[in-house]
Amino acid sequence: MHYWLMKSxxxxxxxxxxxxxxxxxxxxxxxxxxxxxxxxxEMQLRDRAFFYHSSCPEPxxxxxxxxxxxxHPDVSQFDATGNYYDPKAxxxxxxxxxxxxxxVERTRFVPLAQLRVQPALAGMVILQxxxxxxxxxxxAQEWKLIMRLMxxxxxxx
DNA sequence: GCCAACGTTGGC
DNA sequence: GCCAACGTTGGC
Numbered sequence: 606m607h608y609w610l611m612k613s614x615x616x617x618x619x620x621x622x623x624x625x626x627x628x629x630x631x632x633x634x635x636x637x638x639x640x641x642x643x644x645x646x647e648m649q650l651r652d653r654a655f656f657y658h659s660s661c662p663e664p665x666x667x668x669x670x671x672x673x674x675x676x677h678p679d680v681s682q683f684d685a686t687g688n689y690y691d692p693k694a695x696x697x698x699x700x701x702x703x704x705x706x707x708x709v710e711r712t713r714f715v716p717l718a719q720l721r722v723q724p725a726l727a728g729m730v731i732l733q734x735x736x737x738x739x740x741x742x743x744x745a746q747e748w749k750l751i752m753r754l755m756x757x758x759x760x761x762x
Numbered sequence: 763g764c765c766a767a768c769g770t771t772g773g774c
Numbered sequence: 775g776c777c778a779a780c781g782t783t784g785g786c
Contacts, residue, residue: 612783612784614784638769639769640769659783659784659785660783660784660785661784664784664785717785734766734767735766735767735768736767736768736784737767737768737769737782737783737784738783739783
């Protein structure tokens with residue numbers, strides 16, 4: 606069992622959208638970065654991930670999801686009219702893959718700023734300078750600590 | 763809106 | 775294979 610962090614822009618698809626989605630499940634399509642894609646291909650069923658809001662007024666972790674379908678070809682790469690079209694991809698040789706995830710829990714929101722002040726999270730991938738990866742691994746220790754933060758009352762450091 | 767950091771593209 | 779130019783990400 607491995608842990609991950611997956612970014613989404615709430616303007617596009619936020620935790621509210623996941624809560625309201627059919628089966629509280631969504632296909633994580635649209636990833637167009639090889640490293641993030643490779644991480645999705647490593648994901649196993651029942652791995653868990655933090656659902657992270659990025660590019661918004663208050664970035665941070667908004668929930669927990671579980672991998673319910675292993676990586677499979679991302680259909681959006683074949684749609685010539687869509688934003689995620691990749692002319693170099695073919696059905697025989699797809700380039701992009703995605704997993705499906707299901708909501709486990711909408712958590713207390715943990716802002717990025719709160720993650721940054723935890724000494725034990727100093728090595729966390731998304732906190733590293735210049736990191737832009739939309740999908741990153743999270744260590745078991747990091748996961749545990751963030752779970753503890755979520756259990757605290759709002760506003761506590 | 764700014765800008766640092768990073769990934770990708772394409773000419774050579 | 776190098777690397778400059780360009781586009782994107784994402785926090786602030």
